[in-house]
Amino acid sequence: MTSNGQARRRLLISYAHPDDESFGLGGLIAKYVEEGVEVFLICATNGDVGTIKPEHMRGLATIPEVRLAELAEAAAILKFKKVYLLRYKDSGMMGSPTSQDPESLWARYHSDPEEVIRRVTEVIREVRPQVVITFNKYGGYGHPDHIAIQRATTEAFKRAADPTYHTDQRPYQPQKLYYSNIPKLMIQIGIWMMRLRGQDPRRVGVNRDIDIQAILDNIEPSHTRVNIRQYYPQWDAASAVHISQGGGGGFRLFPKSWRKWISPHQSFTRIYPKPTRDQIDEHDMFHQVSLDELIEETV
Numbered sequence: 001m002t003s004n005g006q007a008r009r010r011l012l013i014s015y016a017h018p019d020d021e022s023f024g025l026g027g028l029i030a031k032y033v034e035e036g037v038e039v040f041l042i043c044a045t046n047g048d049v050g051t052i053k054p055e056h057m058r059g060l061a062t063i064p065e066v067r068l069a070e071l072a073e074a075a076a077i078l079k080f081k082k083v084y085l086l087r088y089k090d091s092g093m094m095g096s097p098t099s100q101d102p103e104s105l106w107a108r109y110h111s112d113p114e115e116v117i118r119r120v121t122e123v124i125r126e127v128r129p130q131v132v133i134t135f136n137k138y139g140g141y142g143h144p145d146h147i148a149i150q151r152a153t154t155e156a157f158k159r160a161a162d163p164t165y166h167t168d169q170r171p172y173q174p175q176k177l178y179y180s181n182i183p184k185l186m187i188q189i190g191i192w193m194m195r196l197r198g199q200d201p202r203r204v205g206v207n208r209d210i211d212i213q214a215i216l217d218n219i220e221p222s223h224t225r226v227n228i229r230q231y232y233p234q235w236d237a238a239s240a241v242h243i244s245q246g247g248g249g250g251f252r253l254f255p256k257s258w259r260k261w262i263s264p265h266q267s268f269t270r271i272y273p274k275p276t277r278d279q280i281d282e283h284d285m286f287h288q289v290s291l292d293e294l295i296e297e298t299v
């Protein structure tokens with residue numbers, strides 16, 4: 001309970017890299033914060049992989065320092081209540097040499113999944129969010145770190161309430177688990193435009209390692225669609241501070257001004273509680289969430 005006796009709505013986003021939160025969910029975070037929800041973030045890696053132009057180094061010595069400084073700035077814009085850094089190394093894309101680094105999230109999840117699951121469980125038990133969001137099973141666009149944190153978070157969601165699973169925090173059961181989705185129409189239009197331009201949708205991005213067709217093939221059904229049209233300014237502002245990663249203005253499937261119309265929503269697959277049918281049945285992630293803290297603690 002808060003000091004005024006009102007139970008708080010709390011949302012935990014469990015993502016992999018400094019920039020995933022802004023590029024992926026900037027509009028949604030801005031909306032919920034404005035509505036009084038406390039929003040927390042797990043950022044599992046330091047975003048070590050890749051090169052950064054000298055003008056974006058901010059006088060800092062290493063890439064992780066730059067990425068985390070950008071995250072701190074984005075966190076101030078988006079007004080996270082708290083950011084939890086798990087500080088694994090960025091694995092880079094599937095099959096890259098960095099994904100073999102034993103300290104990378106992807107490699108660590110394979111050698112010791114229990115450790116990653118435990119750390120996410122600890123955060124869930126500390127934050128006590130009613131709602132948890134992570135990536136879909138394809139990690140959005142196939143990034144190994146996204147897939148690792150998706151698996152760890154899904155498992156931690158189940159373990160958090162288990163009284164026989166011991167951490168320093170009390171057991172706690174969040175009420176809803178979502179996977180973030182990518183609007184199908186946006187991807188379909190993007191593929192169509194790439195074909196028109198003679199580009200290969202299976203080899204996209206600076207390193208040609210993003211497969212837009214596979215993103216489409218791995219889109220899961222949406223059950224929740226939240227309108228974020230009026231939050232594009234905050235979304236863009238938070239994305240812009242991740243300037244070393246293009247500031248959200250890098251690769252685009254279509255002109256920026258179209259987004260508001262093609263994609264005025266952020267969509268999610270509801271994993272728990274499982275929907276009876278694959279259709280949109282809610283427009284708010286806190287729909288039917290109980291704010292009675294006493295009830296939550298005994299679930």
Ligand SMILES: [Zn+2]
Binds near residue numbers: 017143146
């Ligand atoms: Zn990422």
